[in-house]
């Protein structure tokens with residue numbers, strides 16, 4: 001029920017801006033409903049007029065009075081009512097199709113904009129497949145339901161209400177007779193729909209798991225092949241697929257059973273109306289023509305009565321999928337956003353330095369990762385963070401450009417807390433070279449000028465030269481115009497890393513953070529990456545997260561992290577002299593190198 005309420009709120013949020021279209025549609029739908037529910041009364045009248053005509057025509061005394069004109073007039077009105085019904089439905093379906101296309105377009109844009117504002121935490125804690133599914137299958141389910149079901153739902157509700165009004169207006173006793181089977185129908189519908197609802201939810205769940213599995217198997221394809229696990233992968237897939245097949249089948253059976261059941265109820269209802277209608281007609285004071293007309297009219301109503309219920313039940317699985325889709329998309333809409341100070345100022349050039357001051361931080365409540373980390377960096381200094389895996393090096397980096405915010409303590413730049421800077425300005429001035437380089441669709445030049453799309457070719461080339469990748473780029477047939485798309489895998493890990501270093505050099509950041517690449521690159525590329533890093537570090541305040549100690553021997557300061565605490569700091573010589581954890585780490589690595 002709360003899913004339904006939330007889905008209602010969600011749809012209302014997007015549909016309310018199209019209220020004019022809705023009002024026009026509702027007026028048209030009301031008119032079409034009026035046509036469709038009034039039409040049977042004209043049918044009844046036509047039957048009555050035809051009966052009178054036949055009675056008058058068959059008796060010689062009244063044959064002269066017999067006229068088909070009233071019957072013809074009624075028939076024309078009856079036909080016009082059906083034409084009116086069809087044409088107004090057509091127009092309102094066009095209006096609603098426009099509303100649907102616009103509102104689902106707005107939903108998609110809204111979701112994408114939201115993704116840009118969301119905290120990094122969301123992406124760290126949700127799989128790519130899951131986020132993607134919200135953009136694809138969930139939004140598709142919403143679109144399909146709105147496209148096909150919106151008009152049907154509005155029509156069904158209007159027809160049902162209109163029918164009740166007209167039936168009671170015509171003959172209250174017969175109206176009650178027509179409605180007599182409703183409680184039984186509702187009971188059956190509620191029972192079946194509950195079963196179908198459970199099955200549809202299960203189906204969505206199973207599809208989510210199957211997608212997650214496929215996603216994982218595709219991303220891990222190489223690991224799979226090298227370990228010869230293709231057969232196991234197929235077996236795993238078959239298991240997930242069987243579950244989807246089973247739950248989809250159960251869902252379809254339960255959803256599919258509703259419509260025939262309601263058809264049956266409609267037939268039963270018609271029989272009840274014919275039986276009681278004839279009985280009332282025979283025992284009442286009505287003329288034969290009027291009695292016959294009443295039965296004809298109510299048989300027509302009895303058939304119409306279950307139409308709205310039947311059309312709603314036939315849409316049931318689609319509506320259920322749209323409700324689930326709305327819940328999942330709305331979950332994203334309600335995610336917390338990054339906090340930008342109301343009057344944040346521009347991040348200034350660094351005068352003295354950056355201070356990480358007694359910082360405590362946890363990703364999850366109650367599970368502290370950093371326990372009072374303090375690091376000082378002076379302007380132009382290069383600080384290296386070293387430590388065993390999981391010691392918190394990347395976490396420190398995550399705090400410096402506010403991917404996450406500290407729980408306690410502060411990170412200050414020349415005495416100003418970095419949370420007081422405008423977030424855009426902070427990010428523009430803190431350059432990061434990530435361990436996993438990322439290239440985007442476009443040309444190599446586009447990729448290098450990603451952080452400053454206005455940059456001219458001279459700056460692009462200059463950055464590429466500093467990153468030691470210019471020669472490689474110019475050796476390609478299309479040079480800087482080489483397209484990076486699906487074929488981006490043609491670039492080696494090292495080449496991608498150099499391109500992403502060029503991208504950072506081009507933005508000329510005031511503070512630089514380098515998460516040293518650990519990917520296996522050959523020694524020549526490694527030397528190139530090292531030279532590129534030296535270029536970019538030159539004269540800049542920088543942090544290097546180092547995995548291979550030989551790359552940071554010249555650092556002004558080496559900070560050793562262990563279990564989220566700084567256990568040693570100083571330059572290489574000083575730390576060796578201390579003969580502590582760093583010295584041991586260094587000796588161990590030298591053995592391997």
Ligand SMILES: Nc1ncnc2c1ncn2[C@@H]1O[C@H](COP(=O)(O)OP(=O)(O)OP(=O)(O)O)[C@@H](O)[C@H]1O
Nearest residue numbers: 124363364369387388389390391392393394395396
């Ligand atoms: N998004 C996250 N949510 C919860 N815990 C996390 C998250 N990211 C990292 N952690 C945890 O924080 C701790 C520190 O991780 P971090 O990535 O900072 O280590 P690291 O020193 O950079 O390791 P490595 O050298 O392997 O890259 C680890 O115990 C890790 O499990």
